[in-house]
Each structure stands twice: as C-alpha cells, then as structure tokens.
Amino acid sequence: MKTLAALLLLSLCGGWNVAATSLAKRATLEEEIVAAALGNVEPHKGPSAKEIADAILEKLGDAQSEAGCRDGTVEGRFPVSCNVQACAGEWTGHIADASDQICADGWHVCSPAENGGNARDAVLVGTIDFVDGKNVDGCYAYNANNDFGKCRHLNCDESNANDMGAVGKKCNLKSGQKSCLNTGRIDLKGRACGFFKEGETDGLLCCKDVVSSYSESGCKDASTEATFPSTDLVQGCAGKWIGAIDFAGLQLCAPGWDICSPVDVSFHAALLKKISFSEASKPSGCFPYKASNDFGQCRPLDCSKQNNNDLGAVGKSCNLKSGQSSCLASGRIDLKNRACSTFTSGVTTGILCCKRKTYNIIVKTINIG
Structure with missing residues (x-):
C-alpha cells in the first residue's frame, strides 16, 4: 500500500496563486507549489508525500490564523478574502x-x-x-x-x-x-x-477594519503610489514598462498582482466598479489599466481602432470626465494624448495593479493499492 498526496484546489482565502485547472493531475505544478511552500526545495526534485503534506498544511494554517470572531472560533470563511x-x-x-x-x-x-x-x-x-x-x-x-x-x-x-x-x-x-x-x-x-x-x-x-497603512503592496518595488478607500485590492504602481501594456503587470506589479484588466477578468471588473470618480481622481499622476472607455462603456482595448483606443486610467493628471460612464463606479478617466498601449513619458506615471483571485491548497491523503 502506498500513499498518494493529492493536491486539491480549495477556494478559501489568501493562498498561492495557482491555475484552477486539473491541479491534482499536474505533477510539475505540484512540485513548484511544494517548492514555494518549503522555500528550499528545487522544482522537479520530487519531494516526498510527507514533505508536501507538512509544508502545505503549515502554510494553510498560517494563512488562516487570524479569527475575526470575538470567541476565536470562525463559523464561515469565504474564497476571495480572509477579511x-x-x-x-x-x-x-x-x-x-x-x-x-x-x-x-x-x-x-x-x-x-x-x-x-x-x-x-x-x-x-x-x-x-x-x-x-x-x-x-x-x-x-x-x-x-x-x-x-x-x-x-x-x-x-x-x-x-x-x-x-x-x-x-x-x-x-x-x-x-x-x-x-x-x-x-x-x-x-x-x-x-x-x-x-x-x-x-x-x-x-x-x-x-481598514488599517492606516497597507500591509501588502501590490507594486513590485513595494512602494504603492495610489490607494483607494473602497478597496486595498487595487493600487497604483509607478514605473516605466517596456512593450505593450499586456506585459506591464509582470514588470511593475508584485507577485500575486497583475495589471487591472476589467474586460478580461470579472474579479477585476468588480473591484474597479467599487471605485468612484472622486476616489479615482485624487492620486497624483496617471495610472492606466487594460481597457477602453469609449462610448461610456468598459470595452476591449484595441489600439488599431479609433473607437477602442482611449486607455482607461486613474489619477488627477489624466483626462477627467465626471459626467460620463466607464469601467469605474462613476465618471470616466482616460489617459491623455491617446498614448494607447505603450509607456509615454510625461503622460504615463505607471499602471493600476489588481490583486489576483487567489486559492489555497489543501492536502488529502488517499490510500491506493
């Protein structure tokens, strides 16, 4: 009889960012997760089932250690946030x-x-x-x-x-x-x-409760330039990126974060819909996200088309249109000068980063013959 440590995806709160597709069957990805958990195991080195279980359960406990209940017992947790x-x-x-x-x-x-x-x-x-x-x-x-x-x-x-x-x-x-x-x-x-x-x-x-300072920066350099009262899952990160805006998240956002893409990612869309025009127009600078606000809609960005190339953004240095609609909860804010998808000095301060929807891993031990 041997033991198989089957990694099952469980949408709890605040874990590693892993793809939600056939996780238990993907040995390579499993090893990478274990490496992240142990901190000193090289991917593809084949850690034992016990190492997998011990490391992941320890991480799982750390992620869920805080109880928001006065008696210390939590009756219900939810997938996206431990808060x-x-x-x-x-x-x-x-x-x-x-x-x-x-x-x-x-x-x-x-x-x-x-x-x-x-x-x-x-x-x-x-x-x-x-x-x-x-x-x-x-x-x-x-x-x-x-x-x-x-x-x-x-x-x-x-x-x-x-x-x-x-x-x-x-x-x-x-x-x-x-x-x-x-x-x-x-x-x-x-x-x-x-x-x-x-x-x-x-x-x-x-x-x-809202804390006075952000415990986690969504920016790769750990310096958050723009924050919003309605959510700490969206942050403005300063810096220059190379290439199209699709690749800006890898260059400027912290691990576990990516450029806000409200057309492609429904979780990002829900986050931006919590940010009002008043909030979005206060940060210094201009931080674009991956979407167009043409015709008062939240549309796919297409720099080759005149009606889809106004890059959505936040910040007081952007093009502010309080009476229109957009990907935000209210108002419309675009990047000036239609600097569609690339960094433009004097126009672009950085990008808007959104927290990825995250998942925890839990281990089940299965005996097989």
Whole structure:
C-alpha cells in the first residue's frame, strides 16, 4: 500500500496563486507549489508525500490564523478574502451596535449598503458568491437590506427596506436575484430587522477594519503610489514598462498582482466598479489599466481602432470626465494624448495593479493499492 498526496484546489482565502485547472493531475505544478511552500526545495526534485503534506498544511494554517470572531472560533470563511468571516453569537440592541459583542477587536459588523454604508465592506461582501454564502451552516446577518435587488441601507421603519441581508444555508435563499453579494441574494428569515432573534439568527458577518497603512503592496518595488478607500485590492504602481501594456503587470506589479484588466477578468471588473470618480481622481499622476472607455462603456482595448483606443486610467493628471460612464463606479478617466498601449513619458506615471483571485491548497491523503 502506498500513499498518494493529492493536491486539491480549495477556494478559501489568501493562498498561492495557482491555475484552477486539473491541479491534482499536474505533477510539475505540484512540485513548484511544494517548492514555494518549503522555500528550499528545487522544482522537479520530487519531494516526498510527507514533505508536501507538512509544508502545505503549515502554510494553510498560517494563512488562516487570524479569527475575526470575538470567541476565536470562525463559523464561515469565504474564497476571495480572509477579511470577511461569519461569527456565531447572540447580540443585544441593534445590529449596528453589535460589533463589540461578536466581532474580534479590529473587526466590525459588515455594513455594505451603497447609501451610507462602508465602502470597503461593500467590496468584501461583494466578493462572496451565492454558492459560498449558502454553504455556511446557520444564518449570519449583516447590516444592509437587499430589496429591489440592490444593496441598501437597513431601515426597520420601511416595509421595503427591512429584509436584513445574511449568509448561511438556514437563511432565505434566492439564487436568481441580486444583492450586496457578488451573485444571488440571501436574507434573514422572518424579518427580525436589525435585532437578534433566536431560531432565525446564529450570529453576524464580521469585516476587518481598514488599517492606516497597507500591509501588502501590490507594486513590485513595494512602494504603492495610489490607494483607494473602497478597496486595498487595487493600487497604483509607478514605473516605466517596456512593450505593450499586456506585459506591464509582470514588470511593475508584485507577485500575486497583475495589471487591472476589467474586460478580461470579472474579479477585476468588480473591484474597479467599487471605485468612484472622486476616489479615482485624487492620486497624483496617471495610472492606466487594460481597457477602453469609449462610448461610456468598459470595452476591449484595441489600439488599431479609433473607437477602442482611449486607455482607461486613474489619477488627477489624466483626462477627467465626471459626467460620463466607464469601467469605474462613476465618471470616466482616460489617459491623455491617446498614448494607447505603450509607456509615454510625461503622460504615463505607471499602471493600476489588481490583486489576483487567489486559492489555497489543501492536502488529502488517499490510500491506493
């Protein structure tokens, strides 16, 4: 009997950036992952199954060590970010004042409402897919309302604004609707608006507080030139790149980051849609991303076509058009002088880098004859 360490892809939070395609069957890629985990193993040297298991489980533990729940036990984690977690417990008073009762220090009840909510919370809650939200045991509320397919302020005095958003398999599940989540809609059953109700509510969805400085730079030189209040997963990185903008991410973005490509990568599109014109027009300089904003749309960049060659960007030195639409949440910002895909001195400061959607690796030991 021999042991096969099968590497299975599991969308948890903050792991290595690996392709989500037939991972368990790709021995070469497995060795590269193990090398990254061990730090001192050359790729293709054939580490043992035990080395694989020990290294990856250690990494997995490190990545998930922080609990956002006051009792230290996390009831639900989600694929894209470790900074949003489901925490069990009963609270007294309104949900807006419940953070200190259930969430850990440095965490708070997620409040993602578009009108008056926390913009960073909107990004975090917006990374949760319906499938991931419904897989959590129980029902965990957050401080927002999902009526009319929008992410709205919770108002218990209005019949159309008192369905409290939540995650969990015991909640009211509506896969075909829209909400604060990335896909689908999940509400608390029974309309226990803002308050804990035994039998309906198991706890809260907690989001990590914004820190005063970014713990991770998305720039290759570790110096972030542009940041945004609504998300720390998008950053402006200064520098000159060689060749077309397609290759700029490899030259200027940190490992695990790439040039923001909202047309090609849906996760990047969702991130840019959280950044308002007001936020995007404040950084000094001009940082383009890979897309065109022609005709007020987020379109594929094609420098050979006049209607697809206005490169989208952020920064106060760009071409600012507050009244138009684009890949951003509001307004439109383009690179000046139609310096389409290449670096242009005096026009281009650097590029806009987005965090890649990441995955953790988990090990299962399988006995085979």
